[in-house]
Amino acid sequence: MQKVAVLGSTGSIGTSALDVIFRLKDEFSVSALSACSNIKLLSEQVRIFRPRAVSIIDRKKAVEFKRLFGSRKIKVYEGEEGLCLMLRSVGIDILVVGIVGSVALKPVLTGMDYARKIALANKEALVMAGDIVMEKARRKKVKILPVDSEHSAVFQCIESRPGRESQIKNIYLTGSGGPFLRTPMEGLKDITPRQAVNHPRWKMGKKISVDSATMMNKGLEVIEAHHLFGAAIDDIKVLIHPEAVVHSMVEFMDGAMLAQLGACDMRVPIQYALTYPSRLSSPVKRLDFSRARVLNFQIPDFKRFPCLEIAYEAARKGKTYPCVLNASNEEAVKVFLKGRIKFTDIPKVIEKILGLHRGIKQPGLDEILDIDNWVRAKTREILSAISD
Numbered sequence: 001m002q003k004v005a006v007l008g009s010t011g012s013i014g015t016s017a018l019d020v021i022f023r024l025k026d027e028f029s030v031s032a033l034s035a036c037s038n039i040k041l042l043s044e045q046v047r048i049f050r051p052r053a054v055s056i057i058d059r060k061k062a063v064e065f066k067r068l069f070g071s072r073k074i075k076v077y078e079g080e081e082g083l084c085l086m087l088r089s090v091g092i093d094i095l096v097v098g099i100v101g102s103v104a105l106k107p108v109l110t111g112m113d114y115a116r117k118i119a120l121a122n123k124e125a126l127v128m129a130g131d132i133v134m135e136k137a138r139r140k141k142v143k144i145l146p147v148d149s150e151h152s153a154v155f156q157c158i159e160s161r162p163g164r165e166s167q168i169k170n171i172y173l174t175g176s177g178g179p180f181l182r183t184p185m186e187g188l189k190d191i192t193p194r195q196a197v198n199h200p201r202w203k204m205g206k207k208i209s210v211d212s213a214t215m216m217n218k219g220l221e222v223i224e225a226h227h228l229f230g231a232a233i234d235d236i237k238v239l240i241h242p243e244a245v246v247h248s249m250v251e252f253m254d255g256a257m258l259a260q261l262g263a264c265d266m267r268v269p270i271q272y273a274l275t276y277p278s279r280l281s282s283p284v285k286r287l288d289f290s291r292a293r294v295l296n297f298q299i300p301d302f303k304r305f306p307c308l309e310i311a312y313e314a315a316r317k318g319k320t321y322p323c324v325l326n327a328s329n330e331e332a333v334k335v336f337l338k339g340r341i342k343f344t345d346i347p348k349v350i351e352k353i354l355g356l357h358r359g360i361k362q363p364g365l366d367e368i369l370d371i372d373n374w375v376r377a378k379t380r381e382i383l384s385a386i387s388d
Protein backbone atom coordinates (compact mmCIF):
# COMPACT_ATOMS: atom_id res chain seq x y z
CA MET A 1 0.00 0.00 0.00
CA GLN A 2 1.55 3.29 -1.08
CA LYS A 3 0.79 6.50 0.77
CA VAL A 4 -0.23 9.37 -1.49
CA ALA A 5 -0.49 13.06 -0.63
CA VAL A 6 -2.67 15.00 -3.07
CA LEU A 7 -1.91 18.72 -3.19
CA GLY A 8 -4.65 20.82 -4.75
CA SER A 9 -7.12 18.00 -4.04
CA THR A 10 -10.15 20.26 -4.64
CA GLY A 11 -9.12 21.20 -8.18
CA SER A 12 -9.61 19.52 -11.53
CA ILE A 13 -6.40 17.44 -11.27
CA GLY A 14 -6.89 16.79 -7.56
CA THR A 15 -10.43 15.42 -7.92
CA SER A 16 -9.39 13.22 -10.87
CA ALA A 17 -6.43 11.92 -8.83
CA LEU A 18 -8.76 11.02 -5.96
CA ASP A 19 -11.10 9.28 -8.39
CA VAL A 20 -8.17 7.13 -9.55
CA ILE A 21 -7.09 6.39 -5.98
CA PHE A 22 -10.65 5.52 -4.94
CA ARG A 23 -10.79 2.81 -7.60
CA LEU A 24 -7.32 1.52 -6.72
CA LYS A 25 -7.80 1.43 -2.97
CA ASP A 26 -5.92 -1.86 -2.61
CA GLU A 27 -2.82 -0.16 -4.01
CA PHE A 28 -2.98 3.36 -2.57
CA SER A 29 -4.09 5.18 0.56
CA VAL A 30 -4.35 8.96 1.03
CA SER A 31 -2.10 10.34 3.75
CA ALA A 32 -2.69 14.07 3.19
CA LEU A 33 -4.80 16.52 1.19
CA SER A 34 -4.41 20.22 0.54
CA ALA A 35 -6.68 23.03 -0.66
CA CYS A 36 -6.61 26.79 -0.80
CA SER A 37 -10.12 27.70 0.39
CA ASN A 38 -12.71 25.16 -0.78
CA ILE A 39 -13.33 23.51 2.59
CA LYS A 40 -16.74 22.21 1.57
CA LEU A 41 -15.24 19.84 -0.98
CA LEU A 42 -12.21 19.17 1.20
CA SER A 43 -14.54 18.04 4.02
CA GLU A 44 -16.26 15.55 1.71
CA GLN A 45 -12.87 14.24 0.61
CA VAL A 46 -11.74 13.87 4.21
CA ARG A 47 -14.85 11.83 5.05
CA ILE A 48 -14.17 9.47 2.14
CA PHE A 49 -10.38 9.15 2.22
CA ARG A 50 -9.61 9.72 5.93
CA PRO A 51 -6.17 11.32 5.54
CA ARG A 52 -3.97 11.91 8.60
CA ALA A 53 -3.59 15.58 7.78
CA VAL A 54 -4.91 18.42 5.63
CA SER A 55 -3.46 21.77 4.74
CA ILE A 56 -5.58 24.85 4.04
CA ILE A 57 -3.92 27.98 2.70
CA ASP A 58 -6.71 30.40 3.68
CA ARG A 59 -6.32 30.77 7.46
CA LYS A 60 -9.94 31.80 8.13
CA LYS A 61 -11.16 28.73 6.28
CA ALA A 62 -8.69 26.61 8.23
CA VAL A 63 -10.25 27.82 11.49
CA GLU A 64 -13.72 27.03 10.13
CA PHE A 65 -12.57 23.57 9.06
CA LYS A 66 -11.09 22.88 12.52
CA ARG A 67 -14.46 23.73 14.06
CA LEU A 68 -16.13 21.19 11.76
CA PHE A 69 -13.62 18.42 12.41
CA GLY A 70 -12.70 19.35 15.99
CA SER A 71 -13.41 15.97 17.49
CA ARG A 72 -11.80 13.90 14.72
CA LYS A 73 -8.24 12.66 14.57
CA ILE A 74 -6.93 14.87 11.81
CA LYS A 75 -4.13 17.39 11.90
CA VAL A 76 -4.92 20.70 10.18
CA TYR A 77 -2.09 22.87 8.85
CA GLU A 78 -2.58 26.52 7.86
CA GLY A 79 -1.00 28.79 5.28
CA GLU A 80 1.93 28.20 2.93
CA GLU A 81 4.38 27.27 5.69
CA GLY A 82 1.76 24.89 7.08
CA LEU A 83 1.62 23.07 3.74
CA CYS A 84 5.39 22.45 3.76
CA LEU A 85 5.24 21.49 7.44
CA MET A 86 2.57 18.91 6.64
CA LEU A 87 4.80 17.34 3.98
CA ARG A 88 7.53 16.94 6.60
CA SER A 89 5.20 15.38 9.13
CA VAL A 90 3.01 12.84 7.29
CA GLY A 91 4.43 9.77 5.60
CA ILE A 92 4.42 10.08 1.79
CA ASP A 93 5.48 7.67 -0.94
CA ILE A 94 3.97 9.60 -3.84
CA LEU A 95 3.24 13.31 -3.95
CA VAL A 96 0.62 14.42 -6.49
CA VAL A 97 1.02 18.12 -7.25
CA GLY A 98 -2.23 19.56 -8.60
CA ILE A 99 -1.81 23.05 -7.14
CA VAL A 100 -2.16 25.78 -9.77
CA GLY A 101 0.53 28.40 -10.28
CA SER A 102 4.01 29.18 -9.03
CA VAL A 103 2.92 28.72 -5.40
CA ALA A 104 3.58 25.03 -6.04
CA LEU A 105 7.33 25.57 -6.24
CA LYS A 106 8.10 25.40 -2.50
CA PRO A 107 5.88 22.35 -1.85
CA VAL A 108 7.50 20.57 -4.84
CA LEU A 109 11.00 21.25 -3.50
CA THR A 110 10.02 20.33 0.06
CA GLY A 111 8.18 17.21 -1.12
CA MET A 112 11.40 15.90 -2.68
CA ASP A 113 12.89 15.53 0.79
CA TYR A 114 10.14 13.11 1.80
CA ALA A 115 8.52 11.41 -1.23
CA ARG A 116 10.09 8.87 -3.60
CA LYS A 117 7.95 9.91 -6.55
CA ILE A 118 6.39 13.20 -7.59
CA ALA A 119 3.39 12.98 -9.93
CA LEU A 120 3.72 16.48 -11.30
CA ALA A 121 0.73 18.15 -12.97
CA ASN A 122 1.74 21.67 -12.06
CA LYS A 123 3.83 23.19 -14.84
CA GLU A 124 4.51 26.65 -13.40
CA ALA A 125 7.10 25.36 -10.89
CA LEU A 126 9.19 23.87 -13.71
CA VAL A 127 8.83 26.95 -15.91
CA MET A 128 9.89 29.21 -13.07
CA ALA A 129 12.76 27.16 -11.64
CA GLY A 130 13.22 24.06 -13.79
CA ASP A 131 16.97 23.78 -13.30
CA ILE A 132 16.62 23.92 -9.51
CA VAL A 133 13.76 21.42 -9.44
CA MET A 134 15.45 18.91 -11.77
CA GLU A 135 18.81 19.20 -10.02
CA LYS A 136 17.21 18.48 -6.65
CA ALA A 137 15.29 15.52 -8.10
CA ARG A 138 18.57 14.06 -9.41
CA ARG A 139 20.39 14.69 -6.14
CA LYS A 140 17.61 13.20 -4.02
CA LYS A 141 16.96 10.37 -6.53
CA VAL A 142 13.29 11.35 -6.69
CA LYS A 143 11.43 10.26 -9.81
CA ILE A 144 9.40 13.03 -11.43
CA LEU A 145 6.50 11.48 -13.31
CA PRO A 146 4.75 13.90 -15.66
CA VAL A 147 0.97 14.18 -15.36
CA ASP A 148 0.44 16.88 -17.97
CA SER A 149 -1.09 14.79 -20.78
CA GLU A 150 1.43 15.88 -23.43
CA HIS A 151 4.43 15.18 -21.21
CA SER A 152 2.98 11.91 -20.05
CA ALA A 153 2.60 11.03 -23.75
CA VAL A 154 6.26 11.88 -24.46
CA PHE A 155 7.32 9.98 -21.33
CA GLN A 156 5.35 6.94 -22.52
CA CYS A 157 7.03 7.16 -25.95
CA ILE A 158 10.55 7.16 -24.49
CA GLU A 159 9.99 5.36 -21.19
CA SER A 160 12.25 2.89 -19.47
CA ARG A 161 14.99 2.99 -22.06
CA PRO A 162 18.05 4.56 -20.44
CA GLY A 163 19.72 6.99 -22.81
CA ARG A 164 16.63 7.29 -24.99
CA GLU A 165 16.51 11.07 -24.45
CA SER A 166 19.77 11.44 -26.38
CA GLN A 167 18.19 9.66 -29.37
CA ILE A 168 15.35 12.16 -29.70
CA LYS A 169 15.37 14.40 -32.75
CA ASN A 170 12.17 16.32 -32.10
CA ILE A 171 9.33 16.36 -29.63
CA TYR A 172 5.91 17.31 -31.03
CA LEU A 173 3.57 18.69 -28.39
CA THR A 174 -0.01 18.71 -29.64
CA GLY A 175 -2.73 21.13 -28.61
CA SER A 176 -6.33 21.47 -29.69
CA GLY A 177 -5.93 25.21 -30.40
CA GLY A 178 -8.51 26.06 -27.73
CA PRO A 179 -11.88 27.73 -28.21
CA PHE A 180 -10.71 30.54 -30.52
CA LEU A 181 -8.88 28.61 -33.23
CA ARG A 182 -11.32 29.88 -35.84
CA THR A 183 -12.61 33.09 -34.25
CA PRO A 184 -12.16 36.04 -36.67
CA MET A 185 -9.04 37.96 -35.60
CA GLU A 186 -10.97 41.20 -35.09
CA GLY A 187 -13.23 39.40 -32.58
CA LEU A 188 -10.39 38.35 -30.23
CA LYS A 189 -10.38 41.61 -28.28
CA ASP A 190 -14.03 41.13 -27.26
CA ILE A 191 -13.61 37.66 -25.79
CA THR A 192 -15.06 37.38 -22.29
CA PRO A 193 -13.60 35.36 -19.39
CA ARG A 194 -16.60 33.05 -19.64
CA GLN A 195 -15.87 32.28 -23.30
CA ALA A 196 -12.16 31.84 -22.58
CA VAL A 197 -12.64 29.20 -19.89
CA ASN A 198 -14.93 27.13 -22.11
CA HIS A 199 -12.37 24.71 -23.54
CA PRO A 200 -13.66 22.49 -26.39
CA ARG A 201 -11.93 19.28 -25.29
CA TRP A 202 -10.82 19.35 -21.65
CA LYS A 203 -12.56 20.35 -18.41
CA MET A 204 -9.88 22.16 -16.43
CA GLY A 205 -9.31 24.93 -13.88
CA LYS A 206 -9.81 28.54 -14.98
CA LYS A 207 -6.16 29.55 -15.20
CA ILE A 208 -5.05 26.69 -17.46
CA SER A 209 -8.21 27.14 -19.56
CA VAL A 210 -7.33 30.77 -20.29
CA ASP A 211 -3.72 29.69 -20.96
CA SER A 212 -5.07 27.16 -23.45
CA ALA A 213 -7.14 29.84 -25.16
CA THR A 214 -4.09 32.12 -25.59
CA MET A 215 -1.85 29.07 -26.22
CA MET A 216 0.45 30.31 -23.46
CA ASN A 217 -0.23 26.86 -22.06
CA LYS A 218 1.65 25.29 -24.99
CA GLY A 219 4.49 27.79 -24.49
CA LEU A 220 4.75 26.81 -20.82
CA GLU A 221 4.68 23.17 -21.89
CA VAL A 222 7.61 23.69 -24.27
CA ILE A 223 9.67 24.91 -21.29
CA GLU A 224 8.32 22.08 -19.13
CA ALA A 225 9.37 19.52 -21.78
CA HIS A 226 12.82 21.12 -22.06
CA HIS A 227 13.41 20.48 -18.35
CA LEU A 228 11.76 17.07 -18.14
CA PHE A 229 13.40 15.54 -21.22
CA GLY A 230 16.54 17.66 -21.67
CA ALA A 231 15.56 18.61 -25.25
CA ALA A 232 16.69 21.87 -26.85
CA ILE A 233 13.90 24.44 -27.14
CA ASP A 234 13.94 24.44 -30.95
CA ASP A 235 13.64 20.65 -31.02
CA ILE A 236 10.31 20.96 -29.22
CA LYS A 237 7.61 21.80 -31.76
CA VAL A 238 3.99 22.65 -31.23
CA LEU A 239 1.28 21.28 -33.50
CA ILE A 240 -2.38 22.21 -33.48
CA HIS A 241 -4.43 19.04 -33.50
CA PRO A 242 -8.11 19.96 -33.00
CA GLU A 243 -9.31 16.36 -32.47
CA ALA A 244 -7.02 15.96 -29.41
CA VAL A 245 -6.59 12.24 -30.05
CA VAL A 246 -2.79 12.21 -30.34
CA HIS A 247 -1.50 13.56 -27.03
CA SER A 248 2.06 14.13 -28.30
CA MET A 249 4.75 12.49 -30.41
CA VAL A 250 8.47 11.84 -30.43
CA GLU A 251 10.62 11.70 -33.54
CA PHE A 252 13.84 9.72 -33.10
CA MET A 253 17.21 10.16 -34.83
CA ASP A 254 16.45 7.40 -37.34
CA GLY A 255 13.23 9.06 -38.51
CA ALA A 256 10.88 6.75 -36.60
CA MET A 257 8.05 8.49 -34.77
CA LEU A 258 6.10 7.26 -31.78
CA ALA A 259 2.83 8.78 -30.62
CA GLN A 260 0.51 8.21 -27.69
CA LEU A 261 -3.23 8.27 -28.42
CA GLY A 262 -6.32 8.09 -26.26
CA ALA A 263 -9.46 9.77 -25.02
CA CYS A 264 -9.26 13.20 -23.36
CA ASP A 265 -9.32 12.08 -19.77
CA MET A 266 -6.70 13.23 -17.27
CA ARG A 267 -7.26 10.08 -15.22
CA VAL A 268 -5.12 8.21 -17.77
CA PRO A 269 -1.88 10.18 -17.24
CA ILE A 270 -2.60 10.54 -13.51
CA GLN A 271 -3.08 6.80 -13.09
CA TYR A 272 0.01 6.02 -15.12
CA ALA A 273 2.10 8.35 -12.95
CA LEU A 274 0.78 6.56 -9.85
CA THR A 275 1.16 2.98 -11.09
CA TYR A 276 4.31 3.41 -13.23
CA PRO A 277 5.85 1.21 -14.53
CA SER A 278 2.72 -0.99 -14.35
CA ARG A 279 -0.55 -0.40 -16.14
CA LEU A 280 -3.81 -1.21 -14.38
CA SER A 281 -7.33 -1.27 -15.76
CA SER A 282 -9.32 1.94 -15.92
CA PRO A 283 -12.93 2.89 -16.71
CA VAL A 284 -12.03 5.67 -19.17
CA LYS A 285 -13.66 5.91 -22.60
CA ARG A 286 -11.79 4.17 -25.43
CA LEU A 287 -11.12 5.47 -28.91
CA ASP A 288 -13.69 4.07 -31.28
CA PHE A 289 -12.05 3.28 -34.63
CA SER A 290 -15.27 1.90 -36.09
CA ARG A 291 -16.20 5.53 -36.66
CA ALA A 292 -14.22 7.12 -39.44
CA ARG A 293 -11.58 9.31 -37.89
CA VAL A 294 -9.72 12.14 -39.50
CA LEU A 295 -6.76 13.55 -37.66
CA ASN A 296 -5.64 17.05 -38.57
CA PHE A 297 -2.38 18.73 -37.73
CA GLN A 298 -1.34 22.30 -38.43
CA ILE A 299 1.45 24.70 -37.49
CA PRO A 300 0.20 27.38 -35.06
CA ASP A 301 -0.21 30.92 -36.33
CA PHE A 302 1.79 33.27 -34.09
CA LYS A 303 -0.37 36.21 -35.18
CA ARG A 304 -3.40 34.53 -33.69
CA PHE A 305 -1.47 33.20 -30.69
CA PRO A 306 1.19 35.81 -29.82
CA CYS A 307 1.62 34.30 -26.33
CA LEU A 308 3.12 31.18 -27.91
CA GLU A 309 5.74 33.19 -29.80
CA ILE A 310 6.55 35.24 -26.69
CA ALA A 311 6.98 32.03 -24.68
CA TYR A 312 9.34 30.54 -27.31
CA GLU A 313 11.44 33.72 -27.22
CA ALA A 314 11.65 33.69 -23.41
CA ALA A 315 12.48 29.98 -23.50
CA ARG A 316 15.30 30.50 -26.01
CA LYS A 317 16.78 33.31 -23.92
CA GLY A 318 16.63 31.10 -20.84
CA LYS A 319 18.15 32.54 -17.62
CA THR A 320 15.34 34.13 -15.59
CA TYR A 321 13.16 35.00 -18.61
CA PRO A 322 10.85 31.98 -18.22
CA CYS A 323 10.26 33.00 -14.58
CA VAL A 324 9.27 36.49 -15.75
CA LEU A 325 7.05 35.02 -18.48
CA ASN A 326 5.26 32.82 -15.98
CA ALA A 327 4.68 35.42 -13.25
CA SER A 328 3.49 38.15 -15.62
CA ASN A 329 1.17 35.67 -17.32
CA GLU A 330 -0.30 34.51 -13.99
CA GLU A 331 -1.02 38.10 -12.97
CA ALA A 332 -2.42 39.09 -16.37
CA VAL A 333 -4.73 36.06 -16.42
CA LYS A 334 -6.00 36.85 -12.90
CA VAL A 335 -6.91 40.40 -13.95
CA PHE A 336 -8.46 39.19 -17.22
CA LEU A 337 -10.62 36.71 -15.29
CA LYS A 338 -11.90 39.61 -13.19
CA GLY A 339 -13.01 41.24 -16.46
CA ARG A 340 -10.72 44.24 -16.03
CA ILE A 341 -8.54 43.88 -19.15
CA LYS A 342 -9.09 42.57 -22.66
CA PHE A 343 -8.07 39.09 -23.78
CA THR A 344 -5.67 40.74 -26.23
CA ASP A 345 -4.02 42.75 -23.42
CA ILE A 346 -2.54 39.55 -21.95
CA PRO A 347 0.33 39.15 -24.47
CA LYS A 348 0.93 42.91 -24.57
CA VAL A 349 1.64 43.21 -20.87
CA ILE A 350 3.79 40.05 -20.77
CA GLU A 351 5.93 41.36 -23.63
CA LYS A 352 6.31 44.70 -21.90
CA ILE A 353 7.47 43.15 -18.61
CA LEU A 354 9.91 40.83 -20.41
CA GLY A 355 11.35 43.91 -22.12
CA LEU A 356 12.03 45.51 -18.72
CA HIS A 357 13.89 42.50 -17.39
CA ARG A 358 17.62 41.76 -17.53
CA GLY A 359 18.11 38.02 -17.25
CA ILE A 360 20.25 36.44 -14.55
CA LYS A 361 22.33 33.37 -15.38
CA GLN A 362 21.94 30.31 -13.12
CA PRO A 363 19.80 32.08 -10.52
CA GLY A 364 19.43 30.71 -6.99
CA LEU A 365 16.03 30.10 -5.44
CA ASP A 366 16.02 33.43 -3.56
CA GLU A 367 16.78 35.35 -6.75
CA ILE A 368 13.95 33.57 -8.53
CA LEU A 369 11.51 34.35 -5.74
CA ASP A 370 12.61 38.01 -5.70
CA ILE A 371 12.13 38.29 -9.47
CA ASP A 372 8.75 36.60 -9.23
CA ASN A 373 7.67 39.20 -6.63
CA TRP A 374 9.01 42.10 -8.66
CA VAL A 375 7.26 40.91 -11.83
CA ARG A 376 3.93 40.52 -10.08
CA ALA A 377 4.06 44.01 -8.60
CA LYS A 378 5.14 45.54 -11.92
CA THR A 379 2.49 43.64 -13.90
CA ARG A 380 -0.25 44.75 -11.51
CA GLU A 381 0.98 48.36 -11.81
CA ILE A 382 0.86 48.28 -15.62
CA LEU A 383 -2.47 46.46 -15.67
CA SER A 384 -4.14 48.87 -13.28
CA ALA A 385 -3.19 51.70 -15.65
CA ILE A 386 -4.87 49.78 -18.54
CA SER A 387 -8.01 48.93 -16.57
CA ASP A 388 -8.53 52.44 -15.08
Ligand SMILES: NC(=O)c1ccc[n+]([C@@H]2O[C@H](COP(=O)([O-])OP(=O)(O)OC[C@H]3O[C@@H](n4cnc5c(N)ncnc54)[C@H](OP(=O)(O)O)[C@@H]3O)[C@@H](O)[C@H]2O)c1
Nearest residue numbers: 008010011012013035036037038099100121122123204205
Ligand atom coordinates in the same frame (compact mmCIF):
# COMPACT_ATOMS: atom_id res chain seq x y z
N1 LIG B 1 -6.80 20.44 -15.24
C1 LIG B 1 -6.10 19.78 -16.13
O1 LIG B 1 -6.65 19.00 -16.92
C2 LIG B 1 -4.60 19.95 -16.20
C3 LIG B 1 -3.89 19.29 -17.21
C4 LIG B 1 -2.51 19.41 -17.24
C5 LIG B 1 -1.85 20.18 -16.30
N2 LIG B 1 -2.55 20.83 -15.35
C6 LIG B 1 -1.84 21.68 -14.38
O2 LIG B 1 -2.20 21.27 -13.06
C7 LIG B 1 -2.27 22.39 -12.18
C8 LIG B 1 -3.67 22.44 -11.57
O3 LIG B 1 -4.62 22.69 -12.57
P1 LIG B 1 -6.19 22.53 -12.32
O4 LIG B 1 -6.84 22.67 -13.63
O5 LIG B 1 -6.43 21.28 -11.52
O6 LIG B 1 -6.48 23.82 -11.41
P2 LIG B 1 -7.75 24.12 -10.51
O7 LIG B 1 -8.90 23.26 -10.91
O8 LIG B 1 -7.91 25.57 -10.49
O9 LIG B 1 -7.28 23.63 -9.04
C9 LIG B 1 -6.25 24.27 -8.36
C10 LIG B 1 -6.01 23.64 -7.01
O10 LIG B 1 -4.98 24.41 -6.36
C11 LIG B 1 -5.48 24.94 -5.13
N3 LIG B 1 -4.89 26.27 -4.93
C12 LIG B 1 -5.27 27.45 -5.49
N4 LIG B 1 -4.50 28.45 -5.06
C13 LIG B 1 -3.62 27.90 -4.18
C14 LIG B 1 -2.57 28.43 -3.38
N5 LIG B 1 -2.27 29.74 -3.36
N6 LIG B 1 -1.85 27.57 -2.62
C15 LIG B 1 -2.14 26.25 -2.59
N7 LIG B 1 -3.13 25.69 -3.31
C16 LIG B 1 -3.85 26.50 -4.11
C17 LIG B 1 -6.99 25.00 -5.30
O11 LIG B 1 -7.64 25.01 -4.03
P3 LIG B 1 -9.16 25.61 -3.89
O12 LIG B 1 -10.02 24.69 -4.70
O13 LIG B 1 -9.43 25.52 -2.44
O14 LIG B 1 -9.11 27.00 -4.45
C18 LIG B 1 -7.22 23.71 -6.08
O15 LIG B 1 -7.19 22.60 -5.21
C19 LIG B 1 -1.93 23.61 -13.05
O16 LIG B 1 -0.58 23.92 -12.89
C20 LIG B 1 -2.21 23.16 -14.46
O17 LIG B 1 -1.42 23.81 -15.41
C21 LIG B 1 -3.91 20.74 -15.28
